[in-house]
Amino acid sequence: ARELLSYARSLPSHDVMRTAQRMTQEAATAGFDPLLFVAVIYVESYFDHLAISAVGAEGLMQLMPATAEWMAERVSLEWPDSHSFDPTLNVTLGIRYFDFLYGRFGRLEDALTAYNRGPAATRYILSTYGRLPHEIHDFYAGKVLDRYRGLLARYGEQENSWSPRGSLPSSL
Numbered sequence: 131a132r133e134l135l136s137y138a139r140s141l142p143s144h145d146v147m148r149t150a151q152r153m154t155q156e157a158a159t160a161g162f163d164p165l166l167f168v169a170v171i172y173v174e175s176y177f178d179h180l181a182i183s184a185v186g187a188e189g190l191m192q193l194m195p196a197t198a199e200w201m202a203e204r205v206s207l208e209w210p211d212s213h214s215f216d217p218t219l220n221v222t223l224g225i226r227y228f229d230f231l232y233g234r235f236g237r238l239e240d241a242l243t244a245y246n247r248g249p250a251a252t253r254y255i256l257s258t259y260g261r262l263p264h265e266i267h268d269f270y271a272g273k274v275l276d277r278y279r280g281l282l283a284r285y286g287e288q289e290n291s292w293s294p295r296g297s298l299p300s301s302l
Contacts, residue, residue, distance in 0.1 A: 133168045133281070137177035141217060145179075149190070149217040156222055160229040165285060167191070167225055169277035170245070173270070179217040189214040191224030201227045242271035 131150035138146050157164035174192035175181035187194050193201075193214045201223045202209035214220045231249060232241040243262055244252040247270070255266060262271065 132285075133172075134177060137172070138179070138217075140178050140180055145217060149179075149221055152218045153221045153225065156225040160225055160232075162225070162229070162232075163278075163282075165281040166274075166278050167221065167228075168281055169274045170224070170228070170242075171221075172277050173273050179220065180215055189220035189224075190217050191220050193220060193224055193227065197227060198223050201230070204230075239267055239271040239275070242274050243267070246270040 131147060134141075134146045134150050135143065138149075141149070153167055154164045157167055171177055171190045174187075175190050177190065179190050181190070181192065182188055183192055185194070188198070191214075195213065198214045198220075199209050199212070201207075202219075205223075205226050207219070207222065209219070209223075214223065228241060228245055231244045232238070234249060235241045235244055235252065239262055240252060240256065243255070243266065247255075247266075255262060
């Protein structure tokens with residue numbers, strides 16, 4: 131909540147607290163440290179819940195509208211306004227989508243790359259090179275993991291937040 135309160139200038143404090151609570155709950159349910167998603171939000175939108183990317187991704191976690199709608203249907207959540215600007219809904223869908231990608235890719239760096247580039251592009255990269263080339267890793271996953279590393283240094287890893295299936299990259 132401290133990071134969100136410090137940087138989320140576009141949200142009233144009660145919405146920040148509600149969003150931080152949901153992020154913590156969703157991360158725990160999925161078996162991830164919530165600070166990972168704070169790092170994703172920092173890189174994706176710099177905590178602007180009204181952010182829209184050049185390609186049309188929306189909200190804190192920069193979900194493409196079609197992806198947000200698909201994820202909402204998949205997990206039986208309402209997606210009432212056909213956009214992802216509600217910060218609580220956005221982090222819910224973003225974390226569940228990341229969990230879906232992690233289940234498909236099995237490695238944190240690969241799931242982060244799929245979150246950014248899309249699963250098909252990431253599968254193509256992995257099948258072509260056998261791993262993520264450094265320049266592709268560093269473009270997105272490296273930025274998120276660097277920010278996450280800084281958050282861990284500041285706040286420490288959250289208790290009981292990583293599931294047995296999850297493992298941090300050795301670089302952390």
